[in-house]
Amino acid sequence: MDLLIFLTLLALGYGIGRHAEKKHYRSIIQRETALNRLPAIASKIPPPRSTHKPMLVSGSVVISVDYFKRFIAGLRNLVGGRVTSYEPLLDRARREAILRMKEEADQAGAEYIFNVKLETSRIAQGNRRNSLGSVEVLAYGTAFIP
């Protein structure tokens, strides 16, 4: 009975998780192309003597990993190596956070974003101590509005 529940959760996680990931990636790529005109620059040095108005912009997202990937990562913990099942999770979260930051800047009519910083934090969750429940990624920077 326990095994049955476990396998069902695994299958659900795999099926729905994969579908959601694909959908999310499609949306990310589409929005990234649309927002390409608004550059986000990591440089700390502000542009010389501009008349732009600066504004703090930020975007954040909390994403959870699915059951299947968590299981695969658990297996990976035994043998070591790249935890490829977690990589798309963090990639999606970072890109989504940057997109949300850009969207906020775009709404304010910004021309570019300077000094972009990214921050990742683990949201404590899950019953096992070492298991990664979900991650929060925050992207923030200074938008320059002409």
Place this chain on the structure above:
Amino acid sequence: MAGLKNIFGGELKAYTELLQESRQEAVDRMVEQANSIGANAVLNVRFSTSSISAGAAELFAYGTAVVLE
């Protein structure tokens, strides 16, 4: 809700909102503090998050308060 998401994966909208609100609160407090010492701008703002315990997180914002002329 978050438990379900743990199985299917995906965005936890409620958590995103919660953290956004808390972060806004941190920024507000920072601005208030800067105001109280007579600054009119805060430069080089940084955010940080730390997990205090299961179900609690601390969000803080800090920066350099200056008087721009």
